[in-house]
Amino acid sequence: MPPQAPQSQVRAxxxxxxxxxxxxxxxxQIVFGAGLWVTIAANKYEGSxxxxxxxxxxxxxxxLALFFLTLLDKQDLVPLLxxxxxxxxNLAHDVAAAALYLPAIGVMIYKTHGKNYCxxxxxxxxxxxxxxxxxxxxxxxxxxxxxxxVIYGACRKCKGKRTVI
Numbered sequence: 001m002p003p004q005a006p007q008s009q010v011r012a013x014x015x016x017x018x019x020x021x022x023x024x025x026x027x028x029q030i031v032f033g034a035g036l037w038v039t040i041a042a043n044k045y046e047g048s049x050x051x052x053x054x055x056x057x058x059x060x061x062x063x064l065a066l067f068f069l070t071l072l073d074k075q076d077l078v079p080l081l082x083x084x085x086x087x088x089x090n091l092a093h094d095v096a097a098a099a100l101y102l103p104a105i106g107v108m109i110y111k112t113h114g115k116n117y118c119x120x121x122x123x124x125x126x127x128x129x130x131x132x133x134x135x136x137x138x139x140x141x142x143x144x145x146x147x148x149x150v151i152y153g154a155c156r157k158c159k160g161k162r163t164v165i
Contacts, residue, residue, distance in 0.1 A: 013073050020165040021152055022090075026067040029097075029145045033060035036138035043131045049111060052104040052139065059097045059142075066090060070164055084162050091153035094146050101143035108136035 017023045037056035040049060069075050070090075075082040081089040111132045118127030156164070 010073075014071055017071050017073075017165055022149065022164050023067075023071075025145055025149045025152070026063060026070075029063045029142060029149070030060065030067060032138050032141040032145060033063060036060075036135055036142060039131060039135045039138060043128060045128075048107045052107050052135065055097075055100045055104045056139070056142070059093075059100070059146075062093060063097070066093060087153060087157055087162055087164050090164050091150065091157060094149040094153055098143055098146040098150055101139055101146060105136060105139045105143055108132055108139050112136050 018027075033056055037053055037060060040053050040056065045053065066089075069078065069082075070086075075086040078086075078089075112129065115127055115129040115132055117123070118125070118129050153164070
């Protein structure tokens, strides 16, 4: 029976993280980020959309890494950033993501506005208006999720806590 005790503790930690505010927000960030970059990558894109795709993929991968490191409680294995600095690391990641998603939203809104002529019923050729509009919505939802995460992390940091949950 002793080998089952640590396994049940690991399962309890996983469930605790998944039910926490940060766990839910991280899942939303991963889903919205994937929605953004898949929406863009599945269609023709050019110019400044490359920046949006870069931001989406970069922070999707970083958020995925943070999510699994926290989920498996392995943040102590990350040199210089783990352990007692894990909350500050998560906070810095979220601030950087929110700061870079803001111009990405601007790019998507600008591109969407540039294609609004093809939203007419009589316009028959293929148009990226709906794709850019969906990408702008996904980028906005990502930014909102990261801003909520910044507020949560900042509140925990101000209270003197050192863990993310």
